[in-house]
């Protein structure tokens with residue numbers, strides 16, 4: 001059964017460029033409630049763990065370097081049909097292909113530095129949320 005939560009993180013480029021406030025405002029305006037939020041500087045090891053599924057890909061090392069280049073802002077969000085709707089809301093991984101008005105169309109710089117992450121399934125949303133937040137932090141009722 002689909003849950004109503006997804007996991008996102010504002011990536012280092014968007015934080016460094018001062019876009020985190022605008023992105024959070026758009027997320028809230030689109031109807032997502034913020035269940036949990038923090039600011040984190042990942043270690044290389046943590047970035048490698050988070051993106052372990054990509055470890056054989058040619059961009060893996062560069063991705064881990066990028067993800068540790070500045071702080072990120074991980075969040076757990078709540079809304080009906082959260083996972084699928086949020087993927088549409090942020091737009092394509094490649095910003096050149098992202099629809100007008102999406103977060104990536106507005107703020108992404110490249111395929112790698114693409115401003116924001118969104119979980120691709122309910123199962124991954126739960127795993128990724130627990131990567132950054134304790135059970136207690138995720139208990140919040142909105």
Ligand SMILES: Nc1ncnc2c1ncn2[C@@H]1O[C@H](COP(=O)(O)OP(=O)(O)OP(=O)(O)O)[C@@H](O)[C@H]1O
Pocket residue numbers: 059063092093111112113114116117118119120
């Ligand atoms: N070909 C590539 N070159 C460089 N970086 C890439 C490439 N493909 C993916 N990435 C980076 O790895 C991340 C994870 O890739 P994935 O295919 O899971 O994309 P996604 O599901 O759209 O992104 P995310 O999981 O961050 O929401 C991308 O968001 C991007 O930062």
